[in-house]
Amino acid sequence: MTTTNFEEYDDPILYDKENDAYLLEIPLLLKWAAEKQGPIIDLACGTGRVTIPLAKNGLEMIGVDLHRGMLNEARNKSELLGLPIEWIEQDCTKLSLVTKSNLIYSVGNSFQHFLTNKAQDELLTSVNNHLELGGVFIFDTRFPSVEELLQPANEEYWKSYTDLEPQQTVDVFTISNYDSLDQVQHYTTIRKYKNENGQIINEKRTNIRLRYVFPKEMERLLHAHGFEILHLYKDWEETPITNDSYEMVYVCKKMREHSA
Secondary structure, eight states, X not given: OOGGGOGGGSOHHHHHHHHTTOOTTHHHHHHHHTTOOSOEEEETOTTTTTHHHHHHTTOOEEEEESOHHHHHHHHHHHHHHTOOOEEEEOOGGGOOOSOOEEEEEEOTTGGGGXXXXXXXXXXXXXXXXXXXXXXXXXXXXXXXXXXXXXXXXXXXXXXXXXXXXXXEEEEEEEEEEEETXXXXXXXXXXXXXXXXXSOEEEEEEEEEEEEOOOHHHHHHHHHHXXXXXXXXXXXXXXXXXXXXXXXXXXXXXXXXXXXX
């Protein structure tokens, strides 16, 4: 992830309002954590959406993120809860931690923020370098389905939610353009804030770029960086991958050392 692709994360409070309730990853991560000893590393941890619940389950957690604002919010939340999580501000492609782990994960489709082959290579090299031999790396990324890639380039309704502070409805729209050569989707997210009368009183736009990787491409990429794919699911409930999937969840094992 680069600092030029941060707009969607520059408001950590808004991020939590829209994402805190999503905790589908927890059961699978707890399952694998039960088999591993030592600290667990959450890469691109953001505001600690998953890090904090795992720490509540008694796990030793390290959260790493490049975005200082998101990390500060994570630190504030964990301190209020009295959770001894270690928060580290580092670029995940250039990790330099003093510890190795038997379990590293990255959720929220964070893998898509590494937009180039070089960035993906550096990320996976960093992960390999900080995993013990036989350690497990778990991550998710959106499935490059036809429906996902060929979304209309006009403004399209996505979802609505209620912002409790202040009390108002938020309608969310997206505009999407896919660059086939770079395999990068350019998203604009438009949030329209409405008062109790249904009138739009504010609008906020953010932009983000997301890289898509096809399954066979990912298979070759992971193998080249010393990983064996143990499982590939279409969701966090461990459903086998299918052609109509929207997500890919990878469980990988470090089989050998790898250096850049």
